[in-house]
Amino acid sequence: MSDRIFSFVIWMSAAFVGAVFLWILGDILLKGIPHLSLSFLLEQPEDAGRSGGIFPVIVSTALILMVAVAVSVPFGLGVAVWLAEFSQTGRKAASSTRLTLDVLAGVPSIVYGLFGNAFFSIFLGLGFSIFSGGLTLACMILPVFIRTAEAGLSAVNHSWREGASALGMNKTSAIWHILLPSAAPAIVAGLILGIGRATAETAALIFTSGYVDRMPGSLMDSGRALAVHIYDLSMNVTGGDSAAYASALTLIAVIITFNMMAQAMTDQWLGKKVQRA
Amino acid sequence: MILSKHSFLSRLKANRHGTDGIVSAFLSVLAGLSALLLFLVVLFLVRESWPVFSRGGWHMFLSGQDWYPLEGKFGLVPMVFASLAMMTGSVILAVPFGLAGAIFVRFYAPPVLARAYKIVMALLAGIPSVVFGLWGLTILVPMIAHIQPPGSSLLAAILILALMILPTVALTSLAALDAIPRNILDGAQALAMSRKGQILFVAIPAARAGIIGGILLAMARALGETMAVLMVAGNVVQNPDSLFAPVRALTANIALEMAYATDLHRASLFASGLFLTGVVFLLSWLAFQASERARYRSL
Amino acid sequence: MKIKLFLLITGFLTVFSVSSAIAEGSKLVLTGSSTVAPLALEIAKRFEKGNPGIRVDVQTGGSSRGINDARKGLADIGMVSRALKPEESDLTPYTVAMDGIGIIVHKSNPVQKLSDEQIISIYTGAVENWKEVGGTDSPITVVNKAEGRSTLELFLHHFSLKNSDIKADVVIGDNQQGIKTVSGNPGSIGYVSIGTAEYEERHGTPIRLLPMEGVPATVDNVRDGKFPLSRQLNLVVKGTPSPLANAFIDFAQSKDVHDLIEAQFFVPLESE
Numbered sequence: 031m032s033d034r035i036f037s038f039v040i041w042m043s044a045a046f047v048g049a050v051f052l053w054i055l056g057d058i059l060l061k062g063i064p065h066l067s068l069s070f071l072l073e074q075p076e077d078a079g080r081s082g083g084i085f086p087v088i089v090s091t092a093l094i095l096m097v098a099v100a101v102s103v104p105f106g107l108g109v110a111v112w113l114a115e116f117s118q119t120g121r122k123a124a125s126s127t128r129l130t131l132d133v134l135a136g137v138p139s140i141v142y143g144l145f146g147n148a149f150f151s152i153f154l155g156l157g158f159s160i161f162s163g164g165l166t167l168a169c170m171i172l173p174v175f176i177r178t179a180e181a182g183l184s185a186v187n188h189s190w191r192e193g194a195s196a197l198g199m200n201k202t203s204a205i206w207h208i209l210l211p212s213a214a215p216a217i218v219a220g221l222i223l224g225i226g227r228a229t230a231e232t233a234a235l236i237f238t239s240g241y242v243d244r245m246p247g248s249l250m251d252s253g254r255a256l257a258v259h260i261y262d263l264s265m266n267v268t269g270g271d272s273a274a275y276a277s278a279l280t281l282i283a284v285i286i287t288f289n290m291m292a293q294a295m296t297d298q299w300l301g302k303k304v305q306r307a
Numbered sequence: 308m309i310l311s312k313h314s315f316l317s318r319l320k321a322n323r324h325g326t327d328g329i330v331s332a333f334l335s336v337l338a339g340l341s342a343l344l345l346f347l348v349v350l351f352l353v354r355e356s357w358p359v360f361s362r363g364g365w366h367m368f369l370s371g372q373d374w375y376p377l378e379g380k381f382g383l384v385p386m387v388f389a390s391l392a393m394m395t396g397s398v399i400l401a402v403p404f405g406l407a408g409a410i411f412v413r414f415y416a417p418p419v420l421a422r423a424y425k426i427v428m429a430l431l432a433g434i435p436s437v438v439f440g441l442w443g444l445t446i447l448v449p450m451i452a453h454i455q456p457p458g459s460s461l462l463a464a465i466l467i468l469a470l471m472i473l474p475t476v477a478l479t480s481l482a483a484l485d486a487i488p489r490n491i492l493d494g495a496q497a498l499a500m501s502r503k504g505q506i507l508f509v510a511i512p513a514a515r516a517g518i519i520g521g522i523l524l525a526m527a528r529a530l531g532e533t534m535a536v537l538m539v540a541g542n543v544v545q546n547p548d549s550l551f552a553p554v555r556a557l558t559a560n561i562a563l564e565m566a567y568a569t570d571l572h573r574a575s576l577f578a579s580g581l582f583l584t585g586v587v588f589l590l591s592w593l594a595f596q597a598s599e600r601a602r603y604r605s606l
Numbered sequence: 607m608k609i610k611l612f613l614l615i616t617g618f619l620t621v622f623s624v625s626s627a628i629a630e631g632s633k634l635v636l637t638g639s640s641t642v643a644p645l646a647l648e649i650a651k652r653f654e655k656g657n658p659g660i661r662v663d664v665q666t667g668g669s670s671r672g673i674n675d676a677r678k679g680l681a682d683i684g685m686v687s688r689a690l691k692p693e694e695s696d697l698t699p700y701t702v703a704m705d706g707i708g709i710i711v712h713k714s715n716p717v718q719k720l721s722d723e724q725i726i727s728i729y730t731g732a733v734e735n736w737k738e739v740g741g742t743d744s745p746i747t748v749v750n751k752a753e754g755r756s757t758l759e760l761f762l763h764h765f766s767l768k769n770s771d772i773k774a775d776v777v778i779g780d781n782q783q784g785i786k787t788v789s790g791n792p793g794s795i796g797y798v799s800i801g802t803a804e805y806e807e808r809h810g811t812p813i814r815l816l817p818m819e820g821v822p823a824t825v826d827n828v829r830d831g832k833f834p835l836s837r838q839l840n841l842v843v844k845g846t847p848s849p850l851a852n853a854f855i856d857f858a859q860s861k862d863v864h865d866l867i868e869a870q871f872f873v874p875l876e877s878e
Contacts, residue, residue: 036503040415043407044424047473051427054434054442054470077869078644109341112334123335129595130342136527136587137348138558141580144565145348148355152680158665169344174524176341178479181517185486201327216482223478226433233533233562241643241666244651252663257435261534262666264441265780266640268802268871269809278438285433289426375770376753444783449790456793457747457775542752542777553776563752563779569670572754 058282062275070276075243078267079259084277086245090160090253091229091284093246094239097164098228102172103221109172110179110217111205128180134173142170143234151238158252163239170234171224178223182216183209225288229281232257256281349584356578358571368578374544374555376564376572383579385546389554390583392461392547393536394529397468402522404469405476410506412477413484425481432474440538443467448539455551459541462550467535472525479524483517484510523594527587533558557583634850637665638672638685639756640780641705641799642839645870646685649702649863653854662854669756673697676842682851684842688756698847699840702858703872706800706836707757708823710785712792713812717741720816726765728795731773736793749787749796750774756837757781761797764835789813800833801825801871829873839872 073083109127117124146166156162186209194204210217232255240252243259254262260277263270359381371382408428412421443463452458487510495509511518533556541553542563555563561576568576636646643666650662665681672684676697690699709725711717717740720728727733728746737743750772751758762769776794778784784798789812800823803815815823819834827833841855857863864874 033501033503036506037415040407040411043404044411044416047404047408048424048427050470051431054439055430057442057446058438078648105337105341108334108337112331112338116331116334117338123338125595127338127342129591130345132523132527132591132595133584133588134341134345134348135524136531136591137345137584138531138533138561138580140533140558140561140565141348141352141531141584144355144577144580145351148351149347158663172341172344177520177524178482181479181520182482182486185483185517187488200325202330203326216486219478219482222429223432223475226429226474229433230435232435232437236666240663241647242663243647244661252665257437260435261437262644264437265538265782266666267644268782268785268799268805270782274441278435278441281435281438282430282433285430286426289429289433373770374753375768378768378770380770444786445790448787452747452791452793456745456791458791459776459787537779538783541775542779543774544777555777563777564754568754569674 055282058275058278061272062277062279065272065276066279071280074245075259078270079243079263079273080267080270081273084256084259084273084280086243087254087256087259087277088280088284090239090246091256091281093160093249093253094163094167094235094255095225095228095288097161097249098167098171099221099225101165101168102175102224105168106172106175107179107210107217110176110183111210113176113180114183115201115205115209128177131173131176134169135177138233139170139231140233142166143237145169146234147237157250158238158240158242159250160239160246160253161249163235163253163255164249166234166238167228167231170231171228174227175220175224178220179213179217182213182220185216186212222289226285229285229288230257231255232261236261256284349581352577352581352584356574356581358574359578362571368575368582372544372546374560376568376575379571381575382544383557383582385544386555386557386560386579387582387586389461389540389547390530390556390558390586392554393464393468393540393556394526396461396465397472397529398522398526400465400469401473401476401525405473405521405525406480406511406518408473408477409480409484410510412481414502414506414510425478428474428477431470432478436471436532436535437538439467439471440535443535443539451551457541457553459539459553460551461540461547461554464536464540464554464556465550467539468529468532471532471535472528475525475528476521479521480514480518483514483521486517487513519594523591526590530583530587530590531558532556533562537562632660632850634660634662634683634854635665635681636662636683636685636841637667637675637681638842639669639687639839640666641687641756642672642685642702642841645703645839645867645872646841646858648866648870649858650854652863652866653857656857657853660850668754670754672842676844679844682843682848683854686756686840686842688760688837688840690840690842694842697842697844699838699842700855700859701838701840701875702863703839703867703874704828704836705839705872706823706825706828706833707760707797708800708803708833708835709795709797709816709818710788710803710813711795711816712788713814714792715741715814718816719820722765722819726767729765729767729772729774744793747775747791747794748773749776749778749784749794751784751797752777752779755779757797757799760835760837785811785813799871800828801873805871825871825873829876 070083072085076082113124150156150162150165190208194208235255235258241254242252243254246253256277260274263274368381368383371380372385373380373382412424448458448463451463495505536556537559542555542559543553544555547554557579565576647664650664654660669686672686675681676684724739734746736746753769776787781798784796785806788794788796821827821832828836867874
């Protein structure tokens with residue numbers, strides 16, 4: 031296979047994937063845009079979601095995601111750093127933790143939903159709440175996030191570590207000032223994957239954050255996530271299709287926003303670290 | 308491999324009793340907690356599926372081909388095969404396209420296209436499975452039904468799953484490719500290797516640990532996907548003897564019946580969740596062994 | 607900056623969760639049938655409007671969940687989309703609406719009616735081609751509901767079938783999946799809620815309701831009790847309902863919510 035054919039194959043397959051994506055997106059746009067308007071974004075749902083808007087649903091979704099991210103990012107980064115940098119003394123412990131995480135990453139989301147319902151909602155008494163939903167999602171995205179972040183940390187060029195040691199930096203500050211910033215792109219990639227998975231989640235949320243489509247008054251209130259709303263409108267509410275597609279469009283916009291925010295935060299973080307270093 | 312040769316030498320040195328000791332202890336507690344999560348999940352699954360073990364035992368899952376819980380028939384085997392067939396098929400499709408996408412972004416695309424492609428991948432990763440399912444049900448399934456009814460089939464599930472796991476493969480492969488130290492690629496370039504040669508014989512081998520990790524993640528995701536599969540696969544409990552045959556995945560089975568199930572039925576659904584976790588465990592363990600072997604070989 | 611942001615978020619979360627102490631006793635929880643849930647949600651909103659300070663939370667999940675939760679006290683009221691079984695006599699049902707279940711085929715299908723025997727033959731796999739029941743020469747795609755759904759139980763009961771007798775080509779979950787599956791495949795046959803199918807038919811979805819035992823599948827015939835395949839939508843409670851639950855059930859059974867019931871394509875009860 032010549033160089034030219036190889037690059038042709040690469041371009042073609044990228045184009046093909048792009049085309050399929052545009053097809054799906056086009057389908058959603060075509061069916062969703064007629065129903066989408068500013069008032070759709072800012073009003074309460076009426077008539078089981080067929081009319082009215084999705085404002086409370088957007089707020090609930092954002093709160094659920096915030097809980098999930100606020101819990102899983104510090105926790106996950108900690109574990110990833112331990113695996114990548116500290117775990118040498120306990121090889122066995124590290125490898126069994128890795129294996130455990132790989133298994134957890136594969137546990138079906140619906141099982142997390144059932145687990146979250148039994149553990150957070152009932153056992154810990156959090157009930158159907160945004161808190162339960164966010165914690166369940168945190169459990170779900172944690173293994174994926176840890177493993178990608180760890181991969182990112184391990185991939186940092188080893189001469190950087192040698193340099194840090196040579197400068198007499200202790201391990202903690204070397205990690206904070208050198209390793210984490212240089213692994214940031216991989217960490218963000220992991221976070222984006224996690225957020226994507228969390229935002230798109232239906233099965234785990236029906237049983238934990240629930241079905242109530244009213245404006246949540248607190249984190250202990252039940253709140254319906256966008257994906258649950260879309261599922262209900264398309265599979266359970268007759269005549270809800272156009273509202274479902276409009277909600278799907280909104281969800282996609284939310285994800286773009288999240289990605290850009292994550293990207294901007296890393297850029298800023300990286301910029302500061304480089305300046306200081 | 309040349310790459311990881313330093314990994315022992317260049318570990319950061321820790322001062323055991325200062326900040327590093329505290330941080331290390333704290334982080335290992337976090338790691339322990341994360342491992343505890345699996346224990347909790349499994350414990351919970353076992354507790355809920357206990358009636359099955361105390362009354363029927365595993366043999367009733369493995370003996371029959373029939374799944375009629377209301378009539379006391381709990382044959383899981385066809386669903387196990389269906390789940391595995393979906394996973395295998397979708398990975399076979401998604402890996403070449405995902406890898407090609409990552410190579411495209413890393414080595415071929417002009418910056419604007421590369422950025423666009425990354426956004427596309429992030430979006431694909433974030434489209435809820437129910438939207439994929441909706442698209443599959445209203446567009447893909449009728450197309451397949453045109454070739455051979457009923458349309459809801461193993462094939463439809465494989466195609467939708469391949470789309471869903473593609474970003475996982477692409478993004479993780481891309482991260483792995485991005486992490487290759489510059490000097491290695493520069494070296495290849497200095498040797499006047501063709502671009503194809505650089506990619507196939509230097510970049511991909513150097514990034515293979517990350518790529519394999521991504522593929523395994525994708526496999527697990529395909530195995531665990533619920534809503535989209537439920538909507539397009541047809542959900543008939545039978546062995547997947549043809550691409551056009553409607554089949555039911557283990558996860559779809561849980562989602563379809565859990566809300567309504569009681570007693571032994573409910574317990575048997577939890578048992579199938581336990582079984583699924585077991586399969587994932589086995590897969591992870593095999594992959595783990597493979598990567599450990601690869602690590603030793605490379606040292 | 608990172609730390610600050612993290613502290614900010616944590617602080618925000620703490621404040622938010624502390625402020626959540628709501629007075630119990632002013633809150634009502636309903637769980638159960640996904641068929642009833644959208645209706646209950648609308649009734650709840652109207653009930654909240656008339657009774658300021660009261661919160662009614664509606665959670666979905668399925669009829670048997672409604673029964674379980676009402677039994678265990680996890681919910682004040684359970685939602686059940688069928689009549690209660692003898693072994694469920696510890697609960698008291700309050701019927702709020704009726705729903706009919708009708709056979710649907712693709713619009714392009716020339717078959718205008720099927721006898722009960724023909725439906726049984728199709729669903730048991732004895733008849734596998736539409737030409738054997740007066741249609742074109744094309745294979746039949748049998749769409750069945752997943753085991754455990756009350757719609758399936760009703761269907762099986764009406765035709766005196768066991769689920770293992772049925773040779774299904776597609777098994778579906780919720781109602782709309784049935785409509786979408788049948789409208790996407792010209793050779794298919796399925797059964798769904800009549801009200802929803804009527805709505806979809808009116809709005810151009812390519813499906814058609816078939817009469818059963820000669821009775822056209824319409825909401826009117828369900829209302830008159832003429833249609834042979836229909837079910838109750840119930841709210842169930844264990845023991846005596848609390849004053850608040852009682853007030854809600856009274857409201858749900860009153861004329862004030864008939865427009866909501868009809869908007870969800872169900873049939874309000876004529877009595878009262």
